């Protein structure tokens with residue numbers, strides 16, 4: 440696990456978008472895994488900027504998003520699909536046919552999850568997966584639990600997740616469940632980039648980096664992946680020792 444410390448969210452966005460853009464310039468039909476939430480927003484802005492400046496085209500990029508709320512259609516403005524449209528897909532030349540999402544509105548969630556797993560495999564697996572981290576150590580919507588999941592599944596959202604994300608919904612409208620890629624899906628991605636900023640992430644980052652590998656802190660499983668880079672600011676890195684940052688860089 441490589442830990443990198445940055446001065447600002449803008450500097451993180453420049454670094455992460457640079458990696459994603461170089462990947463697409465080298466392999467235009469790359470398979471990219473995207474995340475939602477506040478962590479990747481500036482990275483998406485930087486990718487759009489690069490597209491607008493003619494530095495990169497995303498026409499052939501195949502995308503898979505980590506998760507989606509249950510019971511929301513794609514047209515619902517609080518769906519993660521709508522988030523991706525407004526922050527990234529709708530602002531650059533991504534093609535709808537290449538965009539893959541878990542169907543949070545599926546009547547049969549299990550079948551939707553199984554289909555998503557097949558779609559990832561049929562695309563040849565994910566080249567680079569972008570991740571955020573929850574204050575409880577979740578990645579995607581893999582909440583703390585007693586085991587690591589393998590493929591996509593339906594999850595009951597933890598109270599801390601509802602507290603963190605409730606602000607995006609009208610009172611009481613936040614779904615209780617979501618569909619998420621499993622830990623196995625995330626670990627099968629060939630390269631992982633995780634963004635964490637702000638003091639609220641500091642405990643989760645310390646547990647991810649220094650704690651035991653346990654499903655009680657789902658992100659700790661990233662210790663077992665051979666190509667993970669973590670992008671931190673001073674606040675999210677505040678519970679790590681300087682040597683942690685140096686040793687892993």
Ligand code: PGA
Pocket residue numbers: 475476477478479571572573574577578579
């Ligand atoms: P955030 O969420 O980027 O909005 O902080 C991250 C997450 O919950 O995974």
